[in-house]
Amino acid sequence: MKFIGGVFTVLKETTWPTRKQAWHDFISILEYSAFFTLLIYLFDKLLRLGLVDLLNRF
Numbered sequence: 001m002k003f004i005g006g007v008f009t010v011l012k013e014t015t016w017p018t019r020k021q022a023w024h025d026f027i028s029i030l031e032y033s034a035f036f037t038l039l040i041y042l043f044d045k046l047l048r049l050g051l052v053d054l055l056n057r058f
Helices: 002-013 019-056
Strands: none
């Protein structure tokens, strides 16, 4: 039972974000996700064009 009591103690001592901080974090995650999705898409597009060009030469 000490484990369960310890869990509740940790939860009480945890500082939870405010609503404004939570929204800020959520928007940041969306921005990073969009950036890396675009980066991966562009890299894939360039790689595919290069591979198609290489295959067309043979």
